[in-house]
Amino acid sequence: MEKYKQAGLPVPERVQDLLPRMTLKEKVGQLNQRMYGWDAYKMEDGEFRITEDFKQEVAAYGGMGALYGLFRSDPWSGVDYSNGITAENSAAAANQIQRYVIEHSRLGIPVLLTEECPHGHQALDGTMLPVNLGAGSTWNPELLERAYGGVAAEIRSRGAHIGLVSALDILHDPRWGRSEECYSEDPYLAAAFAAAAVRGMQGGPAEELAGTDRIAVVLKHLCAQGAGQGGRNAGPAEIGERELREIHLPAAKAGAAAGAAGFMAAYNEIDGVPCHANDKLLTGILREEWGFDGIVMADGQAVDRLLALSGSHEGAGALALSAGVDLSLWDKSFTTLEEAVNQGLVSEAYIDRAAARVLTLKFRLGLFDSPYADEQRPASVVGSDDMRGLNLQVARESVVLLKNEESILPLKANKQRRIAVIGPNADRLYNQLGDYTSVQRKGRGYTVLEGIRQAAPAGVVVEHAMGCGIRDTSDAGLAAAVELAAGADVAVLVLGGSSARQFGGDFDGNGEAVISEGSPSEMDCGEGVDLADLRPGGLQQQLAEAVAATGTPVVAVLIQGRPLELTDLDPLADALLCAWYPGMEGGLAIGEILFGQVNPSGKLPASLPHSAAQLPVYYNQKAAHRIRNYVDQPSAPLYPFGYGLSYTSFAYSNLSLSQTAMTSAELAEGGTVKVSVKVKNTGSVSGAETVQLYIQASESGITRRYAELKGFRKISLLPGEEQLVQLELGFEELAVWNRQMTFAAEPCRVEVRVGGSLTDTLSAEFNVVR
Secondary structure, three states: OOHHHOOOOOHHHHHHHHHHHOOHHHHHHHOOOOOEHHHOEEEEOOEEEEOHHHHHHHHHHOOOOEEEOOOEOOOOOOOOOOOOOOHHHHHHHHHHHHHHHHHOOOOOOOOEEEEEOOOEOOEOOOOEOOOHHHHHHHOOHHHHHHHHHHHHHHHHHOOOOEEEEEOOOOOOOOOOHHHHHOOOOOHHHHHHHHHHHHHHHHOOOOOOOOOOOOOEEEEEEEOOHHHEHHHOOOOOEOOOHHHHHHHHOHHHHHHHHOOOOEEEEOOOEEOOEEHHHOHHHHHHHHHHHOOOOOEEEOOOOOHHHHHHHHOOHHHHHHHHHHHOOOEOOOOOHHHHHHHHHHOOOOOHHHHHHHHHHHHHHHHHOOOOOOOOOOOOOHHHHOOOHHHHHHHHHHHHHHOEEEEEHHHOOOOOOOOOOEEEEEOOOOOOHHHHOOOOOOOOOOOOOOOHHHHHHHHOOOOOEEEEEOOOOOOOOOOOOHHHHHHHHHOOOEEEEEEEOOOOOOOOOOEOOOOOEOOOOOOOOOOOOOOOOOOOOOOOOOOHHHHHHHHHHOOOOEEEEEEOOOOOOOOOOHHHOOEEEEOOOOOOOHHHHHHHHHOOOOOOOOOOOOOEOOOHHHOOOOOOOEOOOOOOOOOOOOOOOOEOOOOOEOOOOEEEEEEEEOOOEEEHHHHHOOOOEEEEEEEEEOOOOOEEEEEEEEEEEEOOOOOOEOOEEEEEEEEEEOOOOEEEEEEEEOHHHHOEEOOOOOEEOOOEEEEEEEEEEOOEEEEEEEEEEO
16 A cells, blocks of 8 residues: 555655655646635535536646635625535535545545634634634633634534634734734734634644544734735735834744644735745745744735736746745636746746645645545534533623723613614624624524613613614614614614625625725725724714713614724713624623623723824834824824723732843743732622733833733632732743844843733833843
8 A cells, every 4th residue: 555545654754655646737736726615516406516617627637735615605605595505514515525536636635625714614504703803802812712612623523624714913004994803903912812723723733633623724814914004905014024023923923833734825015025925924934933834825816916026827826836835725826837837937846845735734634544524513513502602702701891981881670671772783693793704594693682682681671773874874764763762761872883795795806895985885894895984984973972962871882893983982972882793692792791791801902093093003102202192183092902891890909020130041041020910809799800911111222112012811800809910021021123133132121010901000120131
C-alpha cells in the first residue's frame, strides 16, 4: 500500500509520498477553490443532486482542492429553505460531494469543505451568535471559547472542515460597514478573543483536527483592513510598520500561537503593497518570524485584483503564490498557474510548497482515513439545547448599560404596568443577526418585542408600534407610535441600524452588497455598506423626540453593527442600552435585562463617538505633549472604551504592585510584576465586574499611547462580597517595538492604572530600568 494511504504514518511522510505522484495540473487543482458551493448541487423533489458544473470542475483538475459554501444560505447565494440543505440532510449531502471527488480523483484525494462562520455557521439551521462587537462586549473569552466549540461541532457534524472566522480586524473607523466583525478597537482585547476562537474550534495547538467536533480555523483578515482610508471597505491602510505591529498584528499573532490552521489575506494594501502580494507579511512575518506552517487563503476574487500590478491572470497568480498565498477563492488567476509555470513566471517549487500545505491540512483533518460524516449526527448537534443556552448567555453578557437615570431599570411590574415597545428594530429578527447571516426557520429566535413579552411579569401589558424604518423617510407610522407611548408607563425605543440583506438586492461577485450612493437601503451596515454620517438613519431621531415629548419615560435599546453617534438621542433617554447585533437569543436576553432577571455586565469594546467629525476617537491614540482639543465640539468620546454600568456598584481599593522596578533583562528572562487590587460589590444585588488594567508609559525612546490595555478579568460578586484580584505584567505587556523595530523591554516610566473603566481607575508607578 502506498505510504500516503497508511493512517499510522506521520503526516509529513504521507505528504512527501503523495506529492511526487501528482501531475502539475493535479497540484494546481489542490490550490483552487473556484466554485460557489451552491452551484455544486440542485434540490429536485427534495433530493440532493450534484450538478454537471460541479462534475466538470472536478474533471478539469482531476480532483478539487476546496469547495466554498456548500451550506451557505443568504440572499446572495439565493439559498433558502425551498432549495437549500437543512441540518437534517447536510451530512448526506457532504458525503455525496466527498464521494464523487474521491472517486473521480486519480489518487483519491478528498476535498476540503469551507464554510463561513464569522458569528456562527451561515447555513440553514445554523446557530447565529452575537456579532463580534457583542462578543467583545462580554470581556469573557472563556465563554466565547465554549460557544465557538459548539459552532465547530455543528459544522463538523454536517461534514464540513474549515471555518472562516472574522477575528483580526481592529475597529479604528466606525464608518466602515464591517465594523461589526471586529472584536474591539483594542489589540489586546481582540487578541484574547482571536485565541479563544481558535481554542474553541480547534482545541489546543497540539490537538488533532480529526475529531468529530473540531474544524480547521482560517482567521481573517490579514491585515489592517479596519484601517481603510475614509472608513471605506478594502481602502488603502495608510499606516507604517509600527502601527501595523502595535495595533493590527497582535490578534493574528495570538491566533497563530493558539494553533490556527490558516489565515485569509485582506483586500487592502499597506504602503502601496496589496496584502495578497505582500511577501513580507505573508511569508516574512507570518512564517519566518512566527513559525506558522498552515495555509494562507485568498479572499474572494482578491488575486484577480492583482492584475493592476501584473497585467495578466498568470502574472497575478504567480505574484500571490510566490508571496505566500496557498489556496484561492473564486478567482481565475490561480486556475492559470500551470501556464504561469510554463511561461516561467513562477517556479513549480512554489506550487509544490502550497500543495504540500493544503494536503497537510487534509491529512490533519483525517480526510484520507475517514472522509465521510455520520449522517445521523447533525440532528442531535445542530441547534442543541446546550448551544442555545450558550448563545443566550453570550447575548446576556454582550449588552452594555450606558445610562440609567434614577435607576429606572430594572422595570418594576408594580410601576411600569403598560409598556410601549416602539421602533424599527423592535420586532425584526434579521436586524438582530448582522451580516453573513443565514435564512432563518420561522419561529426560531426572539425579537426584542418577543423577549420583553416572554420576560414580562404577569399583569404587565406589552404593546407595539413600529413608528418608522431604519432609513425609510415615511412618517406614516409616527402618529400611532406616539399615541401608544403617551398611554404607556414606559416606552422602550428599539432603534439603530441593520445589516440584513434582502433577496433581490445587488451583490458583487465576492458577495459584497452594492448600495447606490446617497440613498442607502434599509441595510445600512455590513460588507460594502460604509457610512459618512453615523447618526441613526431615517426618522429615528424624529421618532425619539416625539416619544420623549409625551413625557413618558424612555428606555432606548440600540441594535447596531457599528458605534453610532448618539449625541442627540442620549438626552432623550432615561436609560440607554447598547446591544449591538445580539443574535437569535438577543431579544430574550434584552427582555431579561430590562426586568432585572439578568444584571447587565457588558463593557464597551469600542468608544462611542460624539460625531463622525471627531474621528478617530479610539482610546489608544498616541499621546501628544499636551491634549489637543477641537474648538467646536468635544474631543473625548460620548462613552469611552471599557465603560458599562450595572444594577449594582463596585468599589476598588488597595492597589499594590509586587515591586516598583524591574530591569529590562529580568523582564526578558520571564520576570513579572503582580498587580493586586480589592474589588467590592457595594450594592444590593449580585453582579459581574470586569477589572481592567492599563498602562501609560513614557521615556522609552518612542512616543507612547494615552493608555494601553494590558490585562483584564471578569469576576462575579454577591452583595457586600469583596475579592482580591491579581493580574500580571511581564515582557509581552511591557516591551515595545523600539527604534530598531525590535520588540524589547526598554527602560521607561509606567503608570499602572486599574479600574472598572478607562476613565475611573486607581494608579501606581512602576519603572523598567537598565
